[in-house]
Amino acid sequence: MARYYMPAEGDSYLKKVWTWATTGKRFRPSFPRTIEFQTLSTCNAKCIFCPHKHSPKDIPHGRMDDALFRKIVDECARHFVGRVSPYLTNEPLMDKRMPEMLRYIHDKMPFFTKSKINTNAALLTEETGEALIRAGLTHLWISVNGYSPETYRTSMDLDLDRTLTNIDTFLATKRRLGAKNPKVIVTTVETNIVKPELDYARKYWKERDIVFKVHAMDNRAGADSLTFKASKPKLKRNCDLFLKQAYIVENGDMIICCHDWKQTVKVGNVAETSIKEVWNSRYFTDLIRDYVRGDYSRLGICAKCSS
Numbered sequence: 001m002a003r004y005y006m007p008a009e010g011d012s013y014l015k016k017v018w019t020w021a022t023t024g025k026r027f028r029p030s031f032p033r034t035i036e037f038q039t040l041s042t043c044n045a046k047c048i049f050c051p052h053k054h055s056p057k058d059i060p061h062g063r064m065d066d067a068l069f070r071k072i073v074d075e076c077a078r079h080f081v082g083r084v085s086p087y088l089t090n091e092p093l094m095d096k097r098m099p100e101m102l103r104y105i106h107d108k109m110p111f112f113t114k115s116k117i118n119t120n121a122a123l124l125t126e127e128t129g130e131a132l133i134r135a136g137l138t139h140l141w142i143s144v145n146g147y148s149p150e151t152y153r154t155s156m157d158l159d160l161d162r163t164l165t166n167i168d169t170f171l172a173t174k175r176r177l178g179a180k181n182p183k184v185i186v187t188t189v190e191t192n193i194v195k196p197e198l199d200y201a202r203k204y205w206k207e208r209d210i211v212f213k214v215h216a217m218d219n220r221a222g223a224d225s226l227t228f229k230a231s232k233p234k235l236k237r238n239c240d241l242f243l244k245q246a247y248i249v250e251n252g253d254m255i256i257c258c259h260d261w262k263q264t265v266k267v268g269n270v271a272e273t274s275i276k277e278v279w280n281s282r283y284f285t286d287l288i289r290d291y292v293r294g295d296y297s298r299l300g301i302c303a304k305c306s307s
Contacts, residue, residue, distance in 0.1 A: 002244075034085070047157075062251055076275070077109050084114075144186055147194070259301060
């Protein structure tokens with residue numbers, strides 16, 4: 001994935017391009033390259049590394065109305081957006097509108113724009129899976145955190161047999177329909193609970209010709225969850241997420257980062273203005289320059305972010 005940097009205030013376009021050419025880092029665009037927005041705040045899992053298990057009462061809840069959803073997608077369609085993802089810190093299949101929303105996204109967006117959702121697949125029934133395929137979804141990432149019933153239940157509080165059956169059924173549906181998309185990637189967060197099962201997991205997904213990725217655990221649920229981390233946590237620095245991706249919650253608030261599940265740093269509201277206005281606002285760009293200088297006085301979420 002391309003890396004980005006924040007240009008100094010007043011930098012000319014020529015200087016930005018020169019920096020890109022000499023460092024390989026792209027300058028922050030005038031519109032985000034990726035949009036992630038949450039249409040419904042709920043989740044059916046209780047993962048050990050997620051606030052839905054540890055701090056459920058601290059999560060702001062809501063449901064995005066259809067008009068705001070269309071407003072977001074319509075604006076994205078007028079700009080060069082590489083990916084639109086209608087999920088954030090939730091389980092997207094909890095929203096029964098998801099196939100319909102994905103169809104709207106692909107009807108509006110240019111052919112090169114990808115769509116992606118991350119799911120735990122517990123709700124990926126055969127009917128839902130076929131609807132996602134027919135809606136045009138291009139990438140489906142499935143989170144599986146445990147490869148024995150006991151480990152999986154401890155990690156996610158879900159039923160492993162049901163999830164694996166759902167995944168196999170979805171793959172069979174793709175074959176039946178002759179569909180190339182969505183591309184399926186299975187991910188596992190490396191915790192000290194699941195680490196002993198990772199070799200088995202790699203073999204399991206290789207036999208099914210599924211791309212498998214292991215992700216490092218971060219402290220999205222708070223410092224206490226890092227007791228499950230398989231390696232010593234390190235503070236994250238030089239992050240460039242807010243230089244290329246925008247994160248929007250149900251009421252239109254744009255938050256600083258996908259890790260900010262408490263919504264502690266809101267940079268504007270796209271229901272009241274537009275994505276482009278919020279993205280280029282003085283407040284947002286000043287916050288980014290604070291981060292670059294190492295000033296976290298207004299960015300407590302960034303000061304404590306670790307993986």
